[in-house]
Amino acid sequence: MSGIEIVTSSGQMQEIADRLRREGKTISFVPTLGYLHEGHLSLMREARRHADILVVSIFLNPTQFGPEEDLEAYPKNLKRDIHLAEKEGVDVIFAPAESDMYPNGFQTYVTLENLPRHLCGRSRPIHFRGVATIVSKLFNIVKPHTAVFGRKDYQQLAVIRQMVRDLNFDIHIIGGPTVREVDGLAMSSRNTYLTANQRRDACRLYQALQKAQKTAAAGETDAVRIIDEAAELIGSLPDADIDYIKICDPETLEDVQIIKEPVLMALAVKIGQTRLIDNELLTP
């Protein structure tokens, strides 16, 4: 394909995918909420390596936001997104209208029983239902061979992997590494909400994770001690409100008390009104 193609109709996207597949081409896919940053671009580069054609979706999915959350405030700039995607050699942008994705009478959801009970799912009860539903829809529209999701949204990646396995989506899921600012803050479209002071403090989240990695590597096996240390570091920030800091099984996301093998340390912290998440694997 030459030049970037902007597709807004799901039917047209399916026709393009069918044609590409008939031609023997492989499709890789990066779904996004838009307002692209370096984290998304790195996922695109990863996706690029796995297939002939790279499709990126830009859709601010309302069903994954709770009623009290930041759907309305979420930053948008489709023109800028298209420009950035074009520079990365994206072949197709799929940017549907909300009314096309959720027409009147919409009532079907993809739900997981266990993974959403943990971490972010506790304070965002409908979030992963919304994620699993929109990703199922996008998979059926884009028909990719491979899809790439960021490891920064670790629980989302776990949910998608489980859903793909359970519903037999014939799609290879790849987790892309977290891209960080110079001071370690994980890139996120939500970072734009931060004031200058909050932005300066926000790097402490990653510092806490790094410190935990060191403590675990030095032989500490008590998860509570490591969590307390992180809570102290983050809790001392003036605007920080800790949603959770957890050490858990990287597959089931269930709490781990004694660290015997690699575990996931994940946290969600509100800095002012901005909810930030981050995670790292700790290896004993």
Add this chain to the structure above:
Amino acid sequence: MSGIEIVTSSGQMQEIADRLRREGKTISFVPTLGYLHEGHLSLMREARRHADILVVSIFLNPTQFGPEEDLEAYPKNLKRDIHLAEKEGVDVIFAPAESDMYPNGFQTYVTLENLPRHLCGRSRPIHFRGVATIVSKLFNIVKPHTAVFGRKDYQQLAVIRQMVRDLNFDIHIIGGPTVREVDGLAMSSRNTYLTANQRRDACRLYQALQKAQKTAAAGETDAVRIIDEAAELIGSLPDADIDYIKICDPETLEDVQIIKEPVLMALAVKIGQTRLIDNELLTP
């Protein structure tokens, strides 16, 4: 393809579907619980007309049976099913093991918010979740262009159509007409449960629907009167226990009081231990 192919692995089925699609072949699909009868065979003939390759699945799906229901008793005969399918020119039978479809840790379900609140969903609360989930899985494994479902399971057909629309499955859904025994009883694998006396009485369900059609055609617009008439006819049978007799909107399945346009009359009746369902459109 020559001769019938029996596939038990979902991965192998996906490979076959991919190869067929790359060759430009179209696939039609009839999912079944097995124990095939003339109703299934008529769906296969319908499916045959819409595609190059006909795939039939045989899988007694446990997640659509409630704990008190007849999963254990449900009749099975894979050898006979294969023989019947072969005679109908089926190209591929997909007959997976339960452990392949629901491995340990399985936790993802497809749920609908509204359609399952009506008719059979009221007494079978997890049934349509099980149906939507297994059909989603089978769609992702068989990758059909067209799938055919019987209109005898009207609510199931409505659920599948809604799910296909909501989750953007790129699959054309066809409803096949109900096939009846000589006396009018809708064909069902569950008819084998009936004793001779029950079997003789069971045709009253269809007679009640036919009578309702005549009453509506003659100008009766009061749904309750038509329902009462049917309830009287069926209620007089010694072993009959009416689960529901409803007149409803054919799309939303919501109750209709005054019949102004074509409506669905649907009923579920237990004859002894055997739950039978049937339905007809009433046209005023």
